[in-house]
Amino acid sequence: MKNILAFSVILLSLAACKGRINSKAEPKTAHQVTQVAEFKGQQVTGIAIANSGRMFVNFPRWREGVESAVVEIDGNKNKSYPNQEWNSWEIGQPVVADKFIAVQSVLAHDDKLYVLDTRNPQFKTVLDAPRVFVFDLKSNTLTATYILEKNSFHPDSYINDLRVDGDKIYFTDSGHAGLVVYNIATGTSKRILNDHFSTSAEVAYLTFAGTQWKRSVHSDGIELDVKNQRLLYHALTGYSLYSIPTASFDLDNKTEIEKTVRLESKTAAPDGMIFDNKGFLYYADLEKNKIDYRKPDGTIHTLIEGVDVRWADSFSIYKDDLYYTNSRINEVTGPIDEMVFTINKIKLPLN
Template structure:
């Protein structure tokens, strides 16, 4: 993979032992004029990103980054990406993609079907692409019970133990579950205090961010069968055991617990050692919460500018800079990067 630059970062930790971990953030790729949010790296090392439908003229919804040229190529082909520019509502192409996740040789493309936050046009869905053939093999469509008209289904995690997909709704607070065994889908913790935003305004690099964002970041601990989630406009990380996630009826408050106080993050992810990575958007940092609940800083500074979404591959954390606080109606002269940073030992 061609690395365009390396930016040194001053980092520190919040641990009681005052151990300092230093890391360099390496720029992997950059695209001009297309705001990217999601990133994921497949088992083969292929990097995929997505661009949300937040303005007219978006050049692609999903793209694969060419390893030798660093160019962004619409994926799986141009046809599936032709609807996003003009918000054409069709079943055979992407409308408003917010997240991409590679898992077990498949790419899960989460389409909110809510372009420009103007209400859901039809049911939100997940396009499942076979990475061996580069073909869409199925589409998982949410039932009417799983979303609201103002929903913005934001991020997802695949639970291969229970054969379920977990998602957050960042517009209408709550979590969404898709059961792959019977293709049913439903909501949990709908408008629950743990999925609601806690504050109205964030201060991002001296700029007031006043769009209140509900449940957003989500991470799955497959070793302890625990699902973590966090509102973007908030400072509390919550968790629930996957065994307590059931369709029908209310989930008891005792099944949900407060894990830690953190900065306001966007995406989240766990590594194999149990470290939970999340951004502090207001401090331009990528942090990680250790299994001992020490909150440490992995990287900070110019290489972190609204670290949006994370992926882990070959002992590196990959993330996008979506620069949401700076991106207005016209981003044609802005650059949006994918970075990677080595995981702590």
Template sequence: MKPTLLKHGALAAVVASFFSFSATAHSSEEAQVELVGKIKGTQITGVTVSNKGRVFVSAPNWRDGVPFSVGLVSDNGDFTAYPNAETNACVAQSKVRKDCFLAVQSVVAHNEKLYVLDTRNPKFQGVIDAPRVFVVDLATNKVESALILSEEAYHPDSYINDLRLDEKMNRIYMTDSAHAGLVVYNLEDDSSYRVLDNHETTTAEVDALSIQGKPFKMTVQSDGLALDTLNDTLYFHALSGYSLYAINTADINKASNDVLAKKVRKVATTGAPDGMIYHQGNVYLADLEKQEVQYLTPSLDLRTLVKGEVVNWADTFSIYNGSLYYTNSKIQDAGSDVSNMTFEVYKTALPAR
């Protein structure tokens, strides 16, 4: 089914379909938010901020007419294709080229490099080329390499969704939101593989969500990912579910589900989130059904950081200079035509420690 033939709201369903302890909930005074940038007619999902404060976003290839895959947000809120228009040309034409972004879902800035996760699955028609991570040197603004997943790391219907860099283990961890599982890329030898493939800890727990009373009937598998580099812990969560899981990074090895599942622990019951991030003891995650940005403290208190009209499917988080940045991807409202919709990047101060 081509997105151009879908009625409003139907594409959102297609988009979503490919994509221990209970926490104690506490409410808090709503944080003040600041608009970083907004763009009309281009749905953005990912956001990341570099060490030097440069703000990057990603726009998925979910419909015709997407002007860029990766954008740089200027200080005055304008969006321009990054690193240049040529590297972003494939998204509009769905052309398969080795040097061109095709279907980017997320971006992560790390040590002055930008890691661009390309699903190679445009419009959810299936993987037409191996998913990969483009590495852009932020000093030269040039693509320096592409980390290509091996055939054992993805399925034909995979939609590789999020990633985290682990310097200690020299690996990249990724989620697959269409075909449940986690993906590991070993930077030492460029090998890659899957773990917890179709396992209950990476699989959606419910068939539908209720976004402020509006039904969202499709399911999304493993999606959110957060890495605690101090305690060497990887957190992961299905979007269509309420269980936050964790595993020690040293235990993430190429092994059967039965073996690896013994190393996984349930941390908390939370709302259904999209993106996640870890920072100074807290796991930040959204509650899509309540339309809030929340954080889970080390004592398993689930607190609200931001709520209200400034939260509309908080999709991806990044942290820079004491602030949490997030995108509003508005997936539950976006259909085949988003030309009249506006999508925002906001930032808000982190809670006092």
């Protein structure tokens, strides 16, 4: 997940938890990285690839000059999705219902594209209410809009990432620590683990080549373990992977909910996360320009390390390839007009 501007996020100064990961590195020559797309002056964060192979990416409104919030990549051509009108809002204009305001993530699921709009451009405040726009990928038309209720977000919330499971949508909030669920059947939303230690940032900075990136970012990466019906989540500035049963969202007692939280593993500080069909969990080691993966037996391995990984923000899997966005968040210190942000892909490990 992704704060790059000089806007304040809640600071939480705790001791850094480094040097605790027993990562087994794969041979660096075993995997070939291929660049799929690049964007000059446009900072990409999210990526989603549908079952058909259609690829979508998004660009958050962390600054002025975002050309399109959501883009479909079709060969060498990039086009605003679903059209330019949906992407035409600019900072300072009135907020309207049928335009993207501040998109942070996209997710392809069951021939639909879920577009998560934080409604919080430049991290200043939520302008109305975070929401998810759902587009049918066969007709490219809007089929639903799911708006979070006021009791499930804060003015400083930055609803960051999402996963869909049946009639439930699960979210992380990286601006104000917590998890949220939206019930599609009832049209209601609920917040749990608000300011809980498991959803809160553990440290106030990350370190890149001896330089501190001074941000404190809460619950960010999220992934759903469908087999065991557990939701995994991770603070961006932190080194602990937690999970909670999805059934815990149905509990009303705060103490009972908190009792179901489980520490899964100590990891590197990551952004987004994704499972493959073998149950391998992929995530970035942001500070070391790596992508790691955790096997079901709990062992942690390195898939790739080096200059081809520059803040691997979000992931998507298509066929046998892992696609990831290089958002270069820690490298941004001013205007990004001359910076190039890429989408790369790499073969998944065989075993």
